[in-house]
Amino acid sequence: MEIKIMKEGRKLKSIDPMNAVSAYIMPTRSGASNFFADSIDIEITENYIHEKRQQGLKGLGMMHIVLAAYVRAISQYPSVNRFIRGQKVYARNSIDMCLTIKKQLKLHAPETVIKIPATPTDTLEQVYKNTVSLIEENKREDTENGMDSVAKFLSFVPGVFLKFAVWILKVLDYFGLIPKSLVKVSPFHGSMFLTNMGSLGINAIYHHLYNFGNLPLFCSIGKKRNDYKVNPDGTVKKMRLMDLTVVCDERICDGHYYACAFKAWKKYIENPYLLDEPPEKVQIDI
Template identity: 45%
Template sequence: MATFPDGNITNMENAPAASGYRRRWGDRRDGRRLRTLAPYDTVSPYIMVGRNDSQNLITDSFECTAADRYVRHKRTEGYEGFGILHLIIAAYVRLVSQCPRVNRFIAGQKVFAAHDITVNIAIKREMNINETTTVIKIRFAPEDTATDVYRKFTEVLQQTIKTANTNFDNTAKIVNTIPGLLKKFAVWFLKTLDYFGKLPHAIIKVSPFHGSMFITSMASLGIPPIHHHLYNFGTVPVFIAFGTKRPVKVLDSDGALKEKKYIDYTVVTDERICDGFYFASCLKRLRRYLANPSMLDTPPETVVRDCT
């Protein structure tokens, strides 16, 4: 079943996908322009022009007993390498299915709803300081379960590991061959095309600056999560980083001292895409998914679509 902004419920198979809306003048290849927003929402991008001007930062943590148990269970089911990263991505995909405003972005001082849920991740093929970083992009559907997220993630990751150069790497190499002054002009030209929604789809497809969310794991490095800035170029409105587990002494209901493990994570958001109350509701929902991962084993009963 799918729930739409007017509150009506329709069969999921008859519900239009985000990318199935009829394209209108002013829409982009990667999103549709929202035309029924409140005046404040349409004016704020002209006041806070850049994404760096508009970013809010928050640090949170979750107790990971349930998450660790869930990860172990998934691995016994045969999902080798299933980890906290997959769980957080799955929780975020489910969040977007219920709170679609976090999947908005600002481009050309206009507010758009993204056509799909695209998660960007910077990876190294080998964990050493000499290995260069590349970026993978995985596209998810709002109906995806944790298992769907794992399969799509693993497929893209394995293809990337086997490939000497990804499309992102090849694009970066082409740009790098341009002389310095012309390179500056080329980047300006790309930004201008992006501003007016004319950036070629081939570039959007490989660009690490376009997508629904960027996530990075500091756990593999054994350090706390950073607050990573948003990029003024592109469309990414949310950046999530999470760190390694840390032990915490807590008192249980009987007053006994116990040790539990927590995972810290940071979220940097573009405040122009929705208000603080909405963001707070999203954070609470994200916590609930991380505390009850089994909720992610089945598709959502409803998928909420953004306004028009």
Template identity: 40%
Template sequence: MRCDGKKLKKVDPMYRIVPHIMVERHDSMNMITLNLPMEPMQRYIRGKAAEGITVSHMALILAAYLRTLAEFPALNRFIGNRKVYAHKDITVSLVVLKANSMEDETMSKIRFEAEDTIFDVQKKILHYIDENRKYSTENSTDKMIDTLTRIPGLLRVAVGFLRFLDRHGWLPKKIVELSPFHASLLITNLASIRTNHIYHHVYDFGTTSVSMALGNQREVPRRTASGEIVFDRCLPVGLVMDERIAAGSYFARAFHVFKRYIKNPALLEEPPKEVKIDE
């Protein structure tokens, strides 16, 4: 029995077959760009700043994703050994630069609750960044990797063994808790290093089925009702999904709702009225 997920029983027969056809996560990657409108995000962030409350773009985006997850729980699924599981919790792997560095980065996880508000998300992100940007120290994930690389030949053997354990759901809970590859979502902000968005792969190792990569803002053309072409300032997000966990129409509906929360961040100030359970 996996420590990080529960095997789902009420799964469409098609999704019991698909993992046997597309065995690896890289076989089943679907990719799309989401253009998130900057104006409603900026307006909300400025309004909160006037009240003395700090809200970052990252907090807003993650809060919107958590709220979407509460309505579309299949986003929190993963495939393990060709079976469909639901994560037992909600964790996000976040890549951050260490202090005083534009090259040295680290990645670890933040744990969230489906009931978290945008203010809860902001607090957790700030705590995470403070802990992981200590230039002179390593986080727990860095230390685990450093240990594996100290002994010649150990890394290849250890990683092979870990992959075997992971495939069968036998990884110890302590390793799963440290591993950034075992998460509900991977997100990285490439705009922080002045880079365009990319489609960040979802790793074959681990349990992460969705990745987001934020890039430099850009102008996106839109035709108005009168036929006029206008340009909206947008934040592009490269979204990669493991299509074995849900239908394309499910993803489409989920991210339509996600964009609705991006356009109306005030909806994220209170906990969700309902959190749907994946069975």
């Protein structure tokens, strides 16, 4: 049987020298993590969600908005979709967003991870439909996706051999030799990982990055809340907010670029009407 190696990206050779050496100075993702938090004004977003649900997008929520807004931000700022492999910087060839779901909203219900593929030209409706389809498919009790099968198999391997097997996987990953079939289902490989803590009724958390794989960004969204703002004329305005936290790999691009990308991401979340049509132009990484 032929084992296909996944070409996840292309190595960048024209990057800034500081970016080129930073992966050697900070060899692990956990040691190169930056933490970011912001509050999102969701007044327009909630109105948008209400409108779209009436138009047939059943169950549309903040999670779908955040995912679609991230895809659009990548279309304009593709460098945030880079990754580190073998201490080199790569431009990713695809957009893959990871999401953990529970089969049922019960304390001891099993959970699984899905990977949502997207393209830079996707609209919010396309991201929504892809996400809903994958969630419905993987929530069925009789469904076992690729990651579930791999995890189940590894759980039967004795500890000492499992440790060796994981070491082998890390070596293969360092050189980009992980088989395509594993990369396709791995929650450790992708553009970003989203955890929706708001669906559990709690605030956003800071989730660590994984040293295995190549995920450069972990995002958490919290429960919606009310706040109050004093206007210049002395009047008080009630605001609807949602907190968002990000842990990101600082080695893939500089702080100014990250800031521009995060501002765009926030803009699209706060005004999802901008996501109804494909972007006028898609930017290509260097």
